[in-house]
Amino acid sequence: MKKFLLLVVAFLFLGIGAQAQSTMSKGQLVGSARLGFGGGGIPIAVAADYGIVDDLINGEDAISVGGQVGIFMYDSNISFTLAARGNFHYQFIDNLDTYAGLQIGLHTSGLSFGFDLGTRYYFNDKFAVGIEFGGCGFTGTSIGVSMKL
Numbered sequence: 001m002k003k004f005l006l007l008v009v010a011f012l013f014l015g016i017g018a019q020a021q022s023t024m025s026k027g028q029l030v031g032s033a034r035l036g037f038g039g040g041g042i043p044i045a046v047a048a049d050y051g052i053v054d055d056l057i058n059g060e061d062a063i064s065v066g067g068q069v070g071i072f073m074y075d076s077n078i079s080f081t082l083a084a085r086g087n088f089h090y091q092f093i094d095n096l097d098t099y100a101g102l103q104i105g106l107h108t109s110g111l112s113f114g115f116d117l118g119t120r121y122y123f124n125d126k127f128a129v130g131i132e133f134g135g136c137g138f139t140g141t142s143i144g145v146s147m148k149l
Helices: 002-014
Strands: 029-037 042-054 061-074 077-093 096-107 110-122 127-134 141-148
Touching: 029 127, 042 077, 042 141, 061 096, 077 110
Parallel strands: none
Antiparallel strands: 029 042, 029 141, 042 061, 061 077, 077 096, 096 110, 110 127, 127 141
16 A cells, blocks of 8 residues: 555656646547456456536636446456546646546446546656546546547
């Protein structure tokens, strides 16, 4: 757990002093692939977020909607999730997209609802690494890569 927290802190400090660029804006599509841990199994997910509104507060914010498909493997069981997601993004530090939102969808066991909290650090105009907590049908942590499409 200590290594994980150090990784989160490192992502936050990597953005200090970087060139300014918008991490999420209206009309922007971002695709992500994540691998998780926690919750007794291994979740794998792909997601897409599309910016529908930006510049609500001071030009550093946006709202996105999108979808997510996931698979969760534990012991000898496999479950699936198909969810819609909506997130509020705020760029506290250059190149760091911080977001929180809601997810609702279908899980193998029925209707599922969840909250997510995440961050993506952009190394350039297109590629990022990120961490996301929570989500629909899964309550653990996942790490992955994202790309602006």
